[in-house]
Amino acid sequence: MKLLNEAYFQIENYRFYPERYLINDGSQDIKLEPKQSKILLLLALNSGRIITRDEIEKEVWQGRIISEQAVNNKISELRKVFKDNYRDPRYLKTHSQLGYELIASTSFVESIATGTNSESILQARTLKRSNRFVLVFSLLVLVLILFTGYIYFAKEVSQPPRIKFSLVPTTTEKGQEYGLNVREDGKYIAYSHRPLNAKNWRIKVKDMTTSKWRYVSPKSIDSKSPVWFGNSDTIFYVQNINNSCSIWQAKQVWANTLHEKITDCGDIASMSPLSIGPNNKWLYFSNFKNNKYELNRLNLNNYQIEKITTPPNTSIGDYASYISPNGRYLGFLRAISFARVDLNILELATGEITTLASEPHTLFAISWNNLSSELLYIDRDNFLVSQNIYTKEVKKLSNLHQKSIYPYRDKQNNTYIVEGGFFVSDIKTSDLSKIKFNYLISSSYQDYDPVPISNDKLLFTSRRSGIPQIWIKEKFDEQQLTQFEENSTLQDKLFNQEENSLLIVRNNKIIEYDLVNDQFRQITPDDWLVESLVANCKSGKPLFTAQNNGTWDLYELSEQLIKIEHDVYKFSADCNQEQYYGQKLSDLSLINIDLANKKVTPLELGLFDSIEWQIYSGELYYLSDTELLKRDLNNNKDKVIYTFSEDNKVHSFKISNNLIYINAKETMEMKIKQLNFNE
The missing domain is CATH 2.120.10.30 (TolB, C-terminal domain)
Structure with a gap:
């Protein structure tokens, strides 16, 4: 008796032959790559169930560090094979922040041929998706063949061990959240929030222990970039009114809040972060002047303003400044063009500016470690990285599955991100x-x-x-x-x-x-x-x-x-x-x-x-x-x-x-x- 490996999945009108990396749509064969085939096999074996990105990475990439886009890439390619529409899917459905599901009618057909070359008998039976045990048992040998083929065809070099991490929601509101800042003692968090259909952002504060929260700024005013004033109940934040920017102080954020304008920050709306240095002496901010962003600092004792950087005329300007915990360095971003951003540090004592990295994409924020030796940012491949300001060595801390844009490290050494993009x-x-x-x-x-x-x-x-x-x-x-x-x-x-x-x-x-x-x-x-x-x-x-x-x-x-x-x-x-x-x-x-x-x-x-x-x-x-x-x-x-x-x-x-x-x-x-x- 001779066993022929012609078993296949029937996915609606398509036949998927996992051991041959092949799909047939009834008129032609479509060759799949090993990774595409292995992902589709995983989804077919679990049709009707959501498969998480972690499961896909574990089965297909064997735990290696990959970018966020690697899984997206293969899912998109499979959608193209099925001529599927993600807005109204018939085959592959994306469950936001959960994973992917094969929703098409799927069954397994096991074909066994026996006898001599001139004599064969075809015995077929259809395994329904509910009979998972029999299906998995029948496909063990196929999975082994597929995995062996994947190893043979991939021929990829070994990667650094994967850094394990988990993401825990800090806030639970629907809409968009951005621009977080945790008070020095770690008790409260302040951030910007708006519903999806709203125009204005509002400042919210939240008790990290009790989850009690409160809006600080009014609904009618666009408010962003809160920063705590030490361990007090006072924050500074940015107001944008009629396409102009100003910095305000809010005292008693939990009740009977008093708002006071401190200074202007330009004639264009801004969402650039604010930061306050050691001893609460200086407030650092980006100021739009003469059609260019420059960095200023405000003395919180006498409200005098000092200009810190003069960006070159060939750039768009400087923004997203963040003072180091020891107060010696100011990290900031310089937009060289609309497609290039330089990550810089300014040594305040000497005025010397050093460029650490140049990214061909938009960076929104940076953060320091508590030793003032490393800057954190999210790179072009959606990795959270830290870069040593002395050696310029870059360490990849985590491969973020979903698009993420705002890293933040608090005084307790907790790391936060904003998961999701603006649009x-x-x-x-x-x-x-x-x-x-x-x-x-x-x-x-x-x-x-x-x-x-x-x-x-x-x-x-x-x-x-x-x-x-x-x-x-x-x-x-x-x-x-x-x-x-x-x-x-x-x-x-x-x-x-x-x-x-x-x-x-x-x-x-x-x-x-x-x-x-x-x-x-x-x-x-x-x-x-x-x-x-x-x-x-x-x-x-x-x-x-x-x-x-x-x-x-x-x-x-x-x-x-x-x-x-x-x-x-x-x-x-x-x-x-x-x-x-x-x-x-x-x-x-x-x-x-x-x-x-x-x-x-x-x-x-x-x-x-x-x-x-x-x-x-x-x-x-x-x-x-x-x-x-x-x-x-x-x-x-x-x-x-x-x-x-x-x-x-x-x-x-x-x-x-x-x-x-x-x-x-x-x-x-x-x-x-x-x-x-x-x-």
């Missing part, structure tokens, strides 16, 4: 003449930055396959173009005229991707920072803005890099009228650039400070808070053409062929959790 992003579109947005591209992860090629073809960036990749959508088909192996920030992208090569702004560098030969090459020098990338309306030659030798200028990419115009940070082309426009970083003013005659004409716009704008057919479109506006360049009059809801934020848009595309960002739950390391 999930989808791409919507509408006819420009009559605004009514509809979903164009969506997944369970971030889809953003659409670049229209034609009415039925566009490029976009997505995290659905783990880390940011460039995708292309043609009618109803979506295909991943790039296979980047490291997390990075992807900005503008541009096809050449033959559409066989793609220019991409990746980590502020222009790279060229040869789609035919699957090869990359870097175009701009390592010490250049690139922002905008646009095609010339006539020649199709790439035009881009870059920082070189301390200034942002406009260049043309030809046989050489040719400088065209000085002091241009962002750049846009209105090809309907063959006009070009730029924005200066110094004062955010807009200019018209005549490329043929090399002439620059300032646009007389009056008050204008938006960085999300486009001039299309001679009219200026721009975003301001929750509104999309159109400005007549002849009389400088604005018209609101669409108002977005508070829980559906829009931060960027593109207009092409009388269609407008937006990144629709829907708010999501954010929770404060304590991270406990298990021995």
Whole structure:
């Protein structure tokens, strides 16, 4: 008798052959990777039950340290195989903060062939999901084969032992939580909170022992970034009113609270953290002045303000400062561009600034260990890490399963994070003449930055396959173009005229991707920072803005890099009228650039400070808070053409062929959790 390994799972209309890493949809075979197959086998063996991320990591990655995106990547790839929609799933359902479930009708068919090569008898029986014992017994040999195959095909080097940890909820409210600060004695916590559909954040305080809580700030005022004043019942916090920032003091936070304005912190809303140094002498904060964030400190004895940093003109500014427990160092973040943030420390006695790390993604906060020797932050791969400020050595403390953005260490050496992101992003579109947005591209992860090629073809960036990749959508088909192996920030992208090569702004560098030969090459020098990338309306030659030798200028990419115009940070082309426009970083003013005659004409716009704008057919479109506006360049009059809801934020848009595309960002739950390391 000969045993043939042809057993399979029937998942709705699909047949899954785990021992061959294969799925058949009735018309074709679809080859799976070993990890994809092992995850699907685990879900099929437990169909109808939620499988946690920990279970998947244990079975598939054997306990090795992996990034948050590794599991997301494989689940997304399996969804694509099943042509499944995460919003209305038929096969794979995501249970937020719990895990994944195979919800499709699933049965196991065991096929056994006996006899000689010319004689066989097929005996099949269907095992229902309720009969798990028989199913598992029948598949023991298959699991062994699958695991052996996985080890053979993976051939991966051993990884450091996994650091075990658990996350315990600190707060239980629905909505978004952010900007936590624990009192020095560990008794109370203060933080910002808002419901998902609310505009304003409010300050809450909570007793860590009794769970008693109270709102400190009113519902009508946007309030963020609380910090305790020693072990008193006083906090300092930030108020944002009419797009201006001020710092306030709240005394007696548990009853009859008295609020007093202390100082201003700029003419733009802020959520940058506050910190108070040893002996409660100095309050450190970020101040928006002259279109740039700088760091200040306030003497809490006489309310005198000192300027601490002067960020270079080529940067956006400094924010998220945090004073070390010994008061010697100030850790802070410097936004070099919208796609690069430097982690710096300032030695207050000497004024010397040292850069510890450069991250191609947005950092929101940092924290110190209690010895003032290490800074904590969450890196590009969603690892909580600590970095020694003297040796610059980086230690990975934990691989956070869910997107996390705000690390914090209190005086009792407890570690906290904010789990969750501010939003999930989808791409919507509408006819420009009559605004009514509809979903164009969506997944369970971030889809953003659409670049229209034609009415039925566009490029976009997505995290659905783990880390940011460039995708292309043609009618109803979506295909991943790039296979980047490291997390990075992807900005503008541009096809050449033959559409066989793609220019991409990746980590502020222009790279060229040869789609035919699957090869990359870097175009701009390592010490250049690139922002905008646009095609010339006539020649199709790439035009881009870059920082070189301390200034942002406009260049043309030809046989050489040719400088065209000085002091241009962002750049846009209105090809309907063959006009070009730029924005200066110094004062955010807009200019018209005549490329043929090399002439620059300032646009007389009056008050204008938006960085999300486009001039299309001679009219200026721009975003301001929750509104999309159109400005007549002849009389400088604005018209609101669409108002977005508070829980559906829009931060960027593109207009092409009388269609407008937006990144629709829907708010999501954010929770404060304590991270406990298990021995």
